[in-house]
Amino acid sequence: MIEYPAGTPGPHVFVDSLDAMHLDADDLAHLSKSLRMRDGDPLTVSDGQGNWCRATFSSSGSLQSNGTVHSVPARKRPLTVGFSLVKGSKPELVIQKLTELGIDRIVVLAAERSIVKWDDDKVGKAMQRWQRIIREAAMQSHQVRLPTIDALVPAIDWLGGTDVAIAHFGGNTIDASHTSIAIGPEGGWSDDELLAATQRVSLGTTVLRAETAAIAAGTMLTAASEHTQSDGG
């Protein structure tokens, strides 16, 4: 039986190493000021590499381990959601939610019909912002690993992968055989992109906004994967 920090009292933080656990300045400020933690309060600590332990808070920023180090094995095949770059703050929402759900890899796609076009400078700045969102969401949701993020990846290239399914009305039901789902832009996939895709999965009988589709795909992938694990698969 794998133990997860989510079942354990107290907030959750990341440190560089579980051998000598030091909080970084921002995390220390967050725990002591926003969460008003006091010396001796319980929390869980992870190295972001799958390992975690119970610990007690100290306002010095050096944490005392309080028990065994648990290791959560990585999924054999990483769960991936790719979504086409959309306007405004929706990528932030999608990235936050996919991280909370425990998706392993996030791919921000440049689809042929994406309305948003970004240069390298804008992508670089967005990546810094997204990495911060991922770390915060991973702490908040008590993850032991941070998802990786790739941006911007041309959709036509990514869709050709044999393990990638596009979300499409009338596609197959998502099950544990699926590991990667691609969500199209509001304008839909281009003909070339549809041809490139080798698999189609269904997200249901309604038309979802792009960001809802990405969150639903993440939910279905993790749910299907967890059912398999709990069945001993």
Added chain:
Amino acid sequence: MIEYPAGTPGPHVFVDSLDAMHLDADDLAHLSKSLRMRDGDPLTVSDGQGNWCRATFSSSGSLQSNGTVHSVPARKRPLTVGFSLVKGSKPELVIQKLTELGIDRIVVLAAERSIVKWDDDKVGKAMQRWQRIIREAAMQSHQVRLPTIDALVPAIDWLGGTDVAIAHFGGNTIDASHTSIAIGPEGGWSDDELLAATQRVSLGTTVLRAETAAIAAGTMLTAASEHTQSDGG
């Protein structure tokens, strides 16, 4: 094989009756101005009672039916998500997403540890706003029915229902036997609420924000229900 408007080209609107289809002024403005529809363009029309048909747009606001009226049967047991009232615009986000996903009934709960407390006047105004969000989201996602919404319902009462499961770490896997899921406030359920609940379901191994949990619960309920339907259950 049930036909859904989601598989059909064009936008989707609601009218009072499919016998004489007249667009209301806001919908006409939306279709002609925002979506730039022209006379003869295809769309789908629903009465919000499970019935829909293909039609052609007319700038007069009177639509011509273009084929058979299809009927989508209601689910035998309505799928319901209850969530505790949370701060800011998060209820709007949850209500929009649950509508898109095709949830039948939305219940806004007053939990003992809800930080937000509203008087009747505030609830009344929020209900008007939420009804607008539901109608817009149902149009945008091509629904044939609008979910009902109840607010505010004391959680302690609702959780005692035999068909209601609370989302709780370590609960059962969601399957087609589940119809109603309750999401607690950020502060968690009170002891009395935990005692009142007769069933527990799991949303996975991570800690989800309240709004993410509600969207994930809606995704899992509709997915489990659709699997059953497609299996002939």
